[in-house]
Amino acid sequence: MLKPQQNEFRELLSLDGLWHFEVVNETYHDDISWTQRVSSKRQVPVPASYNDIFLDTDTRDHVGWVKYQRRVRVPASWAGKRYFIRCDAATHTGRAYINEKLVAEHEGGYTPFDFELTELVNAGGESQLTVAVSNELTFETIPPGKIDILEDGRKKQTYLHDFFNYSGLARSVWLYALPKSYIADATITTAVDWNQNLGSIKYQIETCSDPSGSGTDGRVIVKDEDGNAIAEAEGFHGSIDIPNPHLWQPGAAYLYDVVVELRSSSDNSVIDHYHISTGIRTIEVRGAQFLLNNRPFYFTGFGKHEDSPIRGKGHDTAYMVHDFELMNWLGANSFRTSHYPYAEEVLEYADRQGIVVIDETAAVGLNLGVTSGRFGYKAPNTWEQYNEKTRAAHERGIRELIARDKNHACVVMWSIANEPASHEEGAREYFEPLVDITRKLDPRPICFANIGMATSEKDLISDMFDVLCLNRYYGWYENCGDMRLAETHLQADLMSWQKKYGKPIIMTEYGADTIAGLHSAGVTPWSEEFQAKLLDLYHRVFDRVDAVIGEQVWNFADFQTSLLVFRVDGNKKGIFTRDRRPKAAAQVLRQRWRVQGKGE
């Protein structure tokens, strides 16, 4: 699961660019057609969701498979190495073929998969790479969805989240080479003994050995930010002391370079190495406080989305850096990767910038009551509709998220679901094993984002989690436009959680849809004034409730949704428009977080 790197032992080539592209017609199913040559007349950029690239709605709203194809040449100089391809994401199911051979299949649209080419293509040789991608969501996938057949025979995908089901190869694809014996995985955890001001870096290395090669040893070297080696240790696992550590702090990141080495036992020569940027910091939930480096931390920031015009969920470095600049301008110190794991580059950048991340799985929409409530019919019990396969997919999602992101200093908590039906019978049985698995995999605190209908009296699972993350829409979905009722209800709600659990509370969603440029002296919903005033109201209430240790506004920017009568070209709860222009509410946040220093 280690992200590929380039160094003197490892090679890395990008396969990004234009790929040949075809929407798969439902009628072909035999194996040959999957790998037939795709015409070069239609090409699509990678990385990008394909939906908004073209102008026809048949492509945009296609339900099922599409094919991406290109030629891949393995450099002749890679002879004697092992080489692989990695798709950083294929949303939601990916199948890879080398020439006619199926070589990989992966479910889960936001985590990577790799496959080996060594035995299939000679160094110096060329082959055809086809990646088929399906966007279908069912009751057995995460996130879940449902496919109906329309009266004219077309498939229609519905799902239980509002963001648009962007599909395709939205992240990079890589060709990379490793030495025959290599470092397969490394897990780093850090601790600090506050009495002695002594930091420690614990490590565990997994290797993959060449059966015909000599034995191997592990070694770890820690370098400071200036590149000076300051400590080292021998062995595949151990702990390294760092006296007077330079801490990774929110807003002031410091990253040690942990160099993991694989050496030959016979002559001690280095066979492979891998660099892990490591921040030394501690995380602890104590009573109703969230301690970062032994000091109470207050989260300010957003629920975000990977979403931008034209490229959909395609990773874009320019948007990423600009988004972080905007967050910094407001004084935001954190965000949640609502509602799926984001591109790894985003976490690397958050590590570097000292931005705190709540890292979420793609388990959004495990709640049949949400839409039915809105349309006024009674939904069946959620947990009777989902089954063991849903839970297995959810478990895989948790495992892959933690395997991918465990070494990031920025990740301070795992969110294992957004707005599940935590108040319906069966929720506890569904979540208990998932909580156990998450805790076994990693020591970080865990949470899920709670929906308003699962009140403190009705919710059945919150005692199993470390932090209460609440999504609330008083003044918008409830008591729309009524600021007085919104304030009373919000306060009563927060107080009831504080009283019942005594755990820290983060408001992980609050906000109102707002049309940029719509103004109203009477402060009516949808206007910029209303959004600004509503945020003020929430902040007043947060400051009255001791257990509230964070506020993340919904959403950082406007984003595209599926077609719904109450969404005009998307969800407009952004503090920024989709092209990142600030609405008036940005000044409310800037005043509170940057000028008054809430969260510092």
Ligand code: GCB
């Ligand atoms: C929610 C969801 C989020 C939606 C938001 C809204 O509770 O968690 O995904 O976008 O409400 O604006 O409706």
